[in-house]
């Protein structure tokens with residue numbers, strides 16, 4: 595009887611967690627309150643937001659935004675063809691194609707396809723982009739396994755070049771450096787490059803998500819401990835992210851019309867996302883410890 599009661603108790607606790615777990619912990623960073631659900635909602639928006647074209651625009655230098663309202667995709671234009679970072683969902687590939695065309699570029703000029711991390715909302719469309727462009731698909735070694743499991747319509751996930759932490763990708767005078775920032779996925783990759791504007795050179799960071807899971811294993815905790823240090827050490831004038839909300843794109847894009855200084859130059863907020871996610875990571879670990 596006791597065993598039965600205990601088992602029943604566990605079953606009830608488990609289903610309660612799955613269905614309507616409390617939205618905790620909450621953390622306050624620079625005056626703003628965040629919870630796991632509010633961060634997820636901020637990142638993903640509605641299903642419609644995930645597939646609706648956001649006005650494509652120049653970010654800085656040869657970098658353009660070609661993604662949807664809540665899923666980032668960037669086009670890096672060079673004289674020898676272009677680089678696409680993040681194909682997002684496969685159903686978004688026509689949206690990205692349209693954004694590239696709206697900016698006056700050719701989708702077929704994409705020579706290299708990069709990704710931030712092996713989750714469907716960022717890299718499910720890789721096979722479709724590869725089919726349409728023949729682009730070389732570059733992947734961080736630690737994400738290969740997870741990426742291979744993403745097979746929309748049963749299509750094999752293309753992987754043409756496997757890279758490691760610190761490796762570079764060069765095309766037409768632009769070089770991107772891959773920084774392993776593991777945790778959200780094992781091969782989560784922040785990409786850095788330099789962009790020129792008005793005779794000056796700026797450091798651009800395409801951050802990978804540093805959002806931790808609800809249950810943090812010791813191995814993943816170790817990855818995040820290293821990652822938060824790596825992220826904060828990256829040279830940065832222009833912080834970007836795999837979800838637009840991570841770098842407050844809406845707010846910055848609205849300022850473009852004003853014709854003032856480039857709103858994407860935002861060195862003061864380069865570590866903001868790391869601050870939010872590290873606070874959440876530490877609070878989640880503390881909560882986990884308390885419940886053991």
Ligand SMILES: [Zn+2]
Nearest residue numbers: 711713778803
């Ligand atoms: Zn993700």
